[in-house]
Amino acid sequence: MKQIGLGLLGLGTVGTGLCKLVMENKELIEKRMGISLELKKALVRDLNRERILSQGQLTTDPNEILKDPSIQIVVEVMGGVEPAKTYITEALKAGKAVVTANKELIAKEGHELLTLATEVGQDLYFEASVAGGIPIIRTLKESLIGNRITGIFGIINGTTNYILTKMSQEGSSLESALAAAQRKGYAEADPSSDVEGWDAAYKLAILASIAFGSRVEIDKVHVEGICKIEPEDLKYSQELGYTLKLLAIGKNSPEGIQVRVHPTLIPQQHPLATVSGVYNAVFLEDDSFGELMFYGRGAGELPTGSAVLSDVIACGRDLVLGKAGSLNCTCFEERPVLPMDDVQCKYYVRLVVDDRPGVLAKIADCFGSNGVSLAQVIQKGYEEPVDLVFVSHRVQEGQMKKALAQIEALPFVHKVANLIRVEGEEQFGTAAR
């Protein structure tokens, strides 16, 4: 049986999950794949902490992994760009396959690293970098490689999905829902990467690059987090037949690519609307399969460890078959990313206004004169100032922004409290409402 040595860079949650699965499923993997995975060594910062591996298997010197000829696969689960990038570069140059769970690194430096991997004829796999236990990367790279994918709609940040689910079900504030998420271990002490949308943006850049076959740079992704969402927005959304989600959206059209992470209203009948709590889902559209959705746990020791294991086994198989390095970069063209002002959407707009005669007419006039046509209006609230909520028909974002700038300047308008895009009605909305 082919023995394959594994070296881990990092031994936190995901690394520990991988070790557990390699130990528990060792016999199963040997029987199914004819390869024997051997956990050789793990790079850690503190040698004295109790861990799943024995102390003799721990090291603080990366060279003990990068230069060990008995290690054929290096698993990077330390996170962050550096020193992960340097270590991965060295591992690839040393003729080792690399598996990483590092979304930030792949989103920012994936192109360079994948190009290197192809040059040196090694695998660089990163299933665990997006959506935890959901096998979406390999599916895009293999099963759907012949498909012309037109849309990606992802709930790919469990922390914010938990927060929005809790706000929606219990009417709680963002702060209290975030505190609950932190108590449950679903949010970090510094939750900014999650609530500001960056975590989802990294993952979207990766998904869109593969799905559209065109490299999406992270700074081209429009990113809005959930910080401006208030309980009122969830209440009105429900009244209007929508569910509010932080969606990572990629669209590919003849004009160019759209990549954006922002709070989004989707019809309550949409399959993504039922994805609640810390669960993740990726919904894809094309003109042949129609719609596909992949649903599962987006984080956690064993789900993410399972995704890493899947890559490790794929590397092992490639080593045995002698076909390493054949499935790295899949970007075959360079497509422009559309500026947000050119994006067309339906919009939910919540204004806080004085409740007096003529207000609605003046606001409606600002919308109309900028080409924004309205589909629904709700006025609620008994104490001044009141909420005024609009849902528009489809319009270019630039037009909507012009209208809102004029509206914001009106004397009886206290503020434009929120502007939330509406998506996913083509298939799942109107028919059922």
Place this chain on the structure above:
Amino acid sequence: MKQIGLGLLGLGTVGTGLCKLVMENKELIEKRMGISLELKKALVRDLNRERILSQGQLTTDPNEILKDPSIQIVVEVMGGVEPAKTYITEALKAGKAVVTANKELIAKEGHELLTLATEVGQDLYFEASVAGGIPIIRTLKESLIGNRITGIFGIINGTTNYILTKMSQEGSSLESALAAAQRKGYAEADPSSDVEGWDAAYKLAILASIAFGSRVEIDKVHVEGICKIEPEDLKYSQELGYTLKLLAIGKNSPEGIQVRVHPTLIPQQHPLATVSGVYNAVFLEDDSFGELMFYGRGAGELPTGSAVLSDVIACGRDLVLGKAGSLNCTCFEERPVLPMDDVQCKYYVRLVVDDRPGVLAKIADCFGSNGVSLAQVIQKGYEEPVDLVFVSHRVQEGQMKKALAQIEALPFVHKVANLIRVEGEEQFGTAAR
């Protein structure tokens, strides 16, 4: 660029879908994969019908495909066991890769054909045989090969899901829902394979064999269709917080494998409960990823054609890389299939009884003396005889059947109208109710 010739055995719905996609996505596939797919020839019965291929590309002689050295991949989309099996055997022996969409053939003869494919070092792929456009087979064979999958819950027959959705939403009878499905082209003129559960059983045998790594013979699958379902059952299910689906269920436990297709009640909060109409979904459980669900269109020209194309591209890649035949049979052990009497479930039981004093006590006594403990009771109906509906706690099926045999013999019991198993409450039921 590597040219790869395709020969089609059959040119019906799926074959036509494949041809369309090969034509439309030709450039994309060439750019992404560096292979050029050439549609060479298709075996048809009637040369004179108008088709997507030119008349010169049609033949009634299978040898024009099986013996054509310019054809490297044979796509079998004719259906049925023979002559498909003979043709596939000849194609493999002639050194060609084979892609098939034929669930019945793979469920019945997959073991023999996959063994042959491995012997001759060729690929035999069958993504399109299960769940149309959902890429579940490759995901199980590659991404999840290191996972110990414990449960499969599939909505893998679109016809019956459409019928049950319509009955549930509109209160219509099975007959009228079936007629509607036939009008829409979702059900065939002879719908027996769908409504009796056989179509789902073939697909389950394939899924379970791969997921559990142990060959499941089709005659070991317990099959019940939806013929006994009446509008009352859907009404009571909803009252009890359940959704009724025809589920294909596979479970793998230390005692053995369970494989069964039958109407099933699942909690309304379960992700499968929202899969409506002709959509399909496969829900998986294991002890690392936790839960995964794959959702999409289970049939149709382009969704199924897309699954065939995905296999064709995989074969093409394997040919280029020289690794054909490496991912055929994945069964590595032989596990027993449990008899239904040993299966443990919760059950919904609907009795039709005379409405008189003492009836409930006698029936409850029959349940109790056979170890069946009851969780819920509903009595409805104002005209004699009345419906009496029970939901039990978990109990062995053998015990439940003994109790029902005694109950059926009671003088005031008109009939045991239905016995429906309840699943999926572990994660998604009790917490939310």
